[in-house]
Amino acid sequence: MSYEGLFGKELYSERTFPTNYDVLKYDKIPKKLRVQIFQQMLTIHMDGDLQLKEDEYTKEDIFYNIMLVLKQRRGVLSYKDLLPDKARNELEYRNHVKITAPYLVGEELEFYTLLIFADSSDYLLILDLIELLSYWMNDILLDWSSEMVDGMINELFRINGVGYELINNMIIHKGNEIIHKDVVRPTLYFLSDPTYSGANSEMLQAFKDFKQNNFKGAIHNANNAFESTMKIIIEKNKWQLVTPNPRQSVPTLPKATASVLIHTIDKNVALESFELSTLKGLKDTLQALATLRNSHTGHGQGSEIKETYIRHCEFALHTAATNILFLIRTYG
Template sequence: MAIIDIYSKRKKAAELSDQAEIYQYTSLPIQFRRQVIYIWEDAIGTYGSKNIYADIKFKGRPVEPHVNWIWQSIYKSLAKELGLPESSTPNEECMTFFLDPNTHTDNLLDVIELTCLHIERGVPKLPEREITGFGISQKPTDAINELNHRFREHGIGYQYDNGQIIRVDSYFIHAEAVIPALTLISDEGFIGAEQEFRSAHKYYRNQEYEASIVEALKAFESTMKTICDKFSWAYDKTATASKLIEIILKREELVPSYLQNHFSGLRQVLEAGVPTVRNKEAGHGQGTEIRGVPEYLASYILHLTASNIVFLVEAYKAKCRERE
């Protein structure tokens, strides 16, 4: 279903045009929730006993539509994790829970993540008979795109990306650094770095900021180790970030020396950025004091890590082209 640019939305956009981009993370407005439910109806279909398999029997019983299985799987996962009661109408229970003003925002995001996972992975496997019979009118990619548009439209600081709800503190930085970083390491086969970077985001969303910083550094180090592996550059498997930077920038000249001279502070930025903050704030014992990593620091590290990963992978790609 196409998103319509109606008058009230244009007026609201005009009123906000001179303001800084601001996202909130504490609530999902009822209008947004209803729009999400419309996406579910268009992209998954409605649970029910529609007799579209009346002509097919399995061991003498009517065949259960796959759409019903999807809704059963969604609600069963939700009920099991959150301790909700069983239900014979899982899609209605999901909607009731989703529209309940007392449902915590984190749990609302749980529902969105679960439904999006099934839209991405389950709906494409539906038989054509069900797509037609249940009135499924929206392709999975279009549904995810609309959901992310609705997040931005309502100024909600979250996005769904490749299986996870990700918090977006600055949409510009997210779009210019985080998404390119995830795309690059996914496309170029940096699977370890990708998993660790996504893990860092998951910890960040759960307000486990120290763990988020630890995973960010792992992703940064994994990126450099993968580059070394791809070029067969020797390195100690236990090498720290600073040692890896020394190898790929100075010894192996991932970036040509004349560019390193031009960006004289590059190595210092890389060395003094993610690794140093991580070493001081995370990964060591707390002693007698309970240490708290502030949210803004974890956010900074995530974005700095993303920018560094983009730089390194782009440099790797350029080096590959030189060798062709």
């Protein structure tokens, strides 16, 4: 029987009270979602849908690498060091993961035990586990197998109202659902073209910074991705750089500022006035937002200030993504 995930039979409770969240959850990953990942992975495994790229690989290699990297990055000797005290005490008597799947051993058992019994509020640990699972599945499994796992996890994120998605084996903060679907996801799709590898790395880093509450870094990298996209488009079209001020010397492409890049695009394609204003406005907005955190230096980091950073950072990421999408679709 082929794996169909959770797309088949819909429960009465799901039809009556659909998971249509206006505000997605970010700082708690519910145990229900983590148990469902465990259950669906068991189903995929039993159906024989985890197909390895090479004969010398084994499924155990995936979980060995996951736990090795996690312990090194977290600076712990045992996975139990990452569990809350209550869970450690409970596991001394009974491990429901082992009872459910007695054939699990070693690092695979450690992975699922940590995934399920980690504190719901330790969302960064849980997201690290899920991202590492996706990364090593992609590294060791055939593409269709790893894509099946990512699709299953993304569907579970969606139906549980958790505001993250796996794209290219990296956890991405979704923000607003509509913007994510119509702007962020298509932008990352276009940037995944090898031509835009530099801009892609910067945009992915911006979302990673946002996930880690490094809002200034997120805005900075979104700005870099915007500028890198313009540089790539200019180079791709073999346009000569043009400075806004004729008296200024023309820089090399790597050192060109956003103003020079925007002016160059305008002179080569005759931008509509609203298009030119939009690009200039984005440049000014990103530069202004980058100074937001500095303006509060020395003050207490209250919840209101943090919420301000989040709103401005989301705005910067979504605006940068919108303009990158426009540039690539139109000129790239």
